[in-house]
Structures are given as structure tokens and as C-alpha cells.
Amino acid sequence: MPVSVGMLIWYLGTALELVFVVCSVARGSYFKYFFLNLYFILSVLTSVGRFVVFTAYGPGSDQYMYVYYYTDPLLTLALFAVLISLFLRVFEELGFAKHIRLGAGLLLLGTVLFSYAVVAQSSERLSTKFAYELSQNLYFVGLVLTYILWGAVLKLRETRTRVVQFILSLGLYFSAYAASYALMNFADKGSLIQYLSQALGCFLPLSWCITLLRYTEESRIVPARLVAVPR
Amino acid sequence: MMASLIFVISVATLLMFFISYCRSLMASSSRHALSEEVRDVTGISSVATGRDFPRVVQLLQLCPEHQGDRVGLRAVAFYYSLLGFLQKSVAPIVPSLRSWADLEQASCGYFAAVALDRRIAYSRELLTQQSEL
Numbered sequence: 001m002p003v004s005v006g007m008l009i010w011y012l013g014t015a016l017e018l019v020f021v022v023c024s025v026a027r028g029s030y031f032k033y034f035f036l037n038l039y040f041i042l043s044v045l046t047s048v049g050r051f052v053v054f055t056a057y058g059p060g061s062d063q064y065m066y067v068y069y070y071t072d073p074l075l076t077l078a079l080f081a082v083l084i085s086l087f088l089r090v091f092e093e094l095g096f097a098k099h100i101r102l103g104a105g106l107l108l109l110g111t112v113l114f115s116y117a118v119v120a121q122s123s124e125r126l127s128t129k130f131a132y133e134l135s136q137n138l139y140f141v142g143l144v145l146t147y148i149l150w151g152a153v154l155k156l157r158e159t160r161t162r163v164v165q166f167i168l169s170l171g172l173y174f175s176a177y178a179a180s181y182a183l184m185n186f187a188d189k190g191s192l193i194q195y196l197s198q199a200l201g202c203f204l205p206l207s208w209c210i211t212l213l214r215y216t217e218e219s220r221i222v223p224a225r226l227v228a229v230p231r
Numbered sequence: 232m233m234a235s236l237i238f239v240i241s242v243a244t245l246l247m248f249f250i251s252y253c254r255s256l257m258a259s260s261s262r263h264a265l266s267e268e269v270r271d272v273t274g275i276s277s278v279a280t281g282r283d284f285p286r287v288v289q290l291l292q293l294c295p296e297h298q299g300d301r302v303g304l305r306a307v308a309f310y311y312s313l314l315g316f317l318q319k320s321v322a323p324i325v326p327s328l329r330s331w332a333d334l335e336q337a338s339c340g341y342f343a344a345v346a347l348d349r350r351i352a353y354s355r356e357l358l359t360q361q362s363e364l
Contacts, residue, residue: 161259175242183238210302215259222262225258
């Protein structure tokens with residue numbers, strides 16, 4: 001039963017990612033949100049690749065483990081690119097594009113070097129451990145950057161509904177992922193918590209699909225209403 | 232220890248983003264003026280109250296879904312329950328929180344009323360299309 005639940009979540013997540021890309025093309029927003037689409041296309045391709053190895057060698061095989069751990073940082077990097085593209089959208093009127101790109105590049109380099117420094121002290125297999133460490137650190141950086149971006153949205157009084165909801169969904173995803181990751185340390189292997197992070201993978205394409213379908217590029221919201229405590 | 236710390240921080244940010252997400256959903260419908268019909272049915276004149284939400288949700292269940300608004304409604308319903316819990320637990324100690332939670336629950340009620348308005352308009356559209364066929 002646990003295997004079938006896991007597979008079901010996997011199929012559902014991949015289907016939702018495809019739905020997002022299709023909706024994006026249908027709504028004429030593919031190039032407007034290019035990096036969001038690129039992330040989901042990469043994610044679908046990765047899922048297909050993982051599935052091929054999964055069925056050929058089995059879930060416990062070395063081959064599957066390598067494919068899983070090497071493709072994970074690739075997806076996290078794509079998600080990092082999504083986040084930076086949202087930063088560029090929020091700050092586009094201030095003309096900070098060059099600074100943001102430079103800052104993102106330096107941050108990425110710093111994360112890679114930090115991950116390497118952590119792994120270099122370990123005696124385990126370097127490349128696999130590095131891929132895992134880089135992925136985890138990028139998730140943490142992503143959470144912090146989303147928090148900063150949300151602060152900028154409030155400060156700059158961003159009104160574009162789609163941009164605001166894309167950022168909030170990303171914040172929810174990163175926070176929930178970090179919480180589930182921490183919970184996994186307490187839970188036993190095979191418990192329901194194990195499926196939580198997998199199920200969270202469905203949340204991002206689902207909420208972004210809803211945003212894309214419900215709001216147009218022209219939809220606007222009152223920024224003052226986003227702050228929980230009125231200023 | 233580290234896992235517990237990560238858990239507490241991530242739950243706090245999760246809650247913050249969830250509240251903002253619900254508020255962004257409600258803010259997007261705050262400019263929508265309710266139709267006369269919905270005002271009559273729900274009894275909401277211009278400003279909703281916190282008590283309107285459960286009643287409007289019951290009415291919503293009678294109408295066909297419109298553009299997959301169910302997910303947003305569920306998120307707001309959960310937010311409404313969260314505010315109810317806050318009112319029962321923390322608000323007696325912090326009185327200012329009670330009025331804030333009341334205002335938030337009223338916004339939930341207005342959001343549901345707007346959803347009802349859209350569903351009624353959608354049902355009418357469907358009926359018109361069927362009669363044309």
C-alpha cells in the first residue's frame with residue numbers, strides 16, 4: 001500500500017506540472033513566466049527519467065539513488081532561477097536587474113563553496129553527499145530569499161495579483177518543505193510524514209495553476225490589504 | 232535540537248505566508264460589489280460580519296463550482312477556523328486581537344459572498360447556454 005500511495009502522489013504531481021505548462025501556453029503567459037515553465041518542464045523530464053530507472057532497477061538500487069540525488073540539485077537550481085526571476089519582476093521598475101543578477105550569482109557561488117566545505121570534511125562518497133548538501137542548502141537559501149522578497153513586495157506595494165500569489169505560494173512551499181524535513185527527523189521510516197514532502201510537490205503546480213487560471217495579467221489587488229496588521 | 236528549531240521557525244513562516252495568502256485571496260475580491268440578489272439572500276448589506284461566513288458557505292454548496300474556486304474557499308475556511316481558535320484561546324488575554332480577528336472573519340464572509348455571486352452568475356450563464364441549445 002505505501003508504494004502505491006507514493007506512486008499516486010508522484011503521478012499527480014507530474015500531471016499538475018504538465019497542466020501548468022499547458023495552461024501557461026493557453027493563456028499566452030509562457031514567455032512572461034518563462035522560468036516557472038522551465039522549472040516544471042525540467043521537473044517533468046526528471047520524473048520521466050527517474051521513473052524509467054525506477055522501473056528498470058527498482059527503488060532500492062544504486063542506479064536509482066544516483067539518478068535521484070544528481071537530479072535533485074538540478075531542480076533546486078531551477079527553482080532558485082524561478083525565485084530570481086520573481087525578484088527581477090518585483091524590482092524591474094527600480095532598474096536593479098544587474099545588481100540582482102550579480103547578487104544571485106554570488107549567493108549561488110557562496111552556497112556551492114559552503115556545501116563543498118561541509119562535504120570536504122566528510123569521509124563519505126563526495127559527489128553524492130555534495131549533491132545532497134547543495135540541494136538542502138539551496139532550499140534554505142530559497143526560504144530566506146522568499147521571505148526577503150515578500151518583505152520587498154509589501155514595502156514596494158506590489159499590486160500585480162499573479163506576482164503576489166506566485167511569491168506567496170513559493171513561500172508556503174518552502175516553509176512547509178522545511179517543516180516536513182524537520183519532522184522527518186522525529187518520525188519513523190515508513191510513517192505518513194514520509195509522504196508529506198512528496199505531497200508538497202503537488203502544492204506548487206496546483207496553486208500556480210489556480211493563480212494562472214483565476215487571474216489575468218491585468219488583475220490588481222490593494223497592497224494595504226495584504227498586511228495582517230494595518231499600518 | 233536543531234531539527235526542533237528548524238521546525239518551529241518553518242511553522243512560524245508557514246503560518247505567516249498562509250495568513251498573507253488568504254488575505255491576498257480575500258483582497259482580490261474586496262473590490263467586487265455584491266449584486267442585489269446576493270445581498271437579499273445572504274442578508275449582507277454592504278459590510279459582512281464574522282457570523283456570515285458559515286451561512287454563506289452553506290448557500291455555496293447549493294451552486295455549481297465556478298473556475299475551481301473550491302481550493303481558495305477551503306483555504307479561507309481553514310483561515311476562518313484558525314481565527315475562531317485564536318478568539319477562543321488568545322483573545323481573552325489580548326483584547327485587541329479580538330477586534331482584529333472579528334474584522335478578518337468579516338472579510339472571510341465577504342469573500343464567500345463574492346464567490347456565491349460568481350457562482351450564481353455562472354449558473355445563470357449555464358442555463359442560458361442550455362436553453363439556447
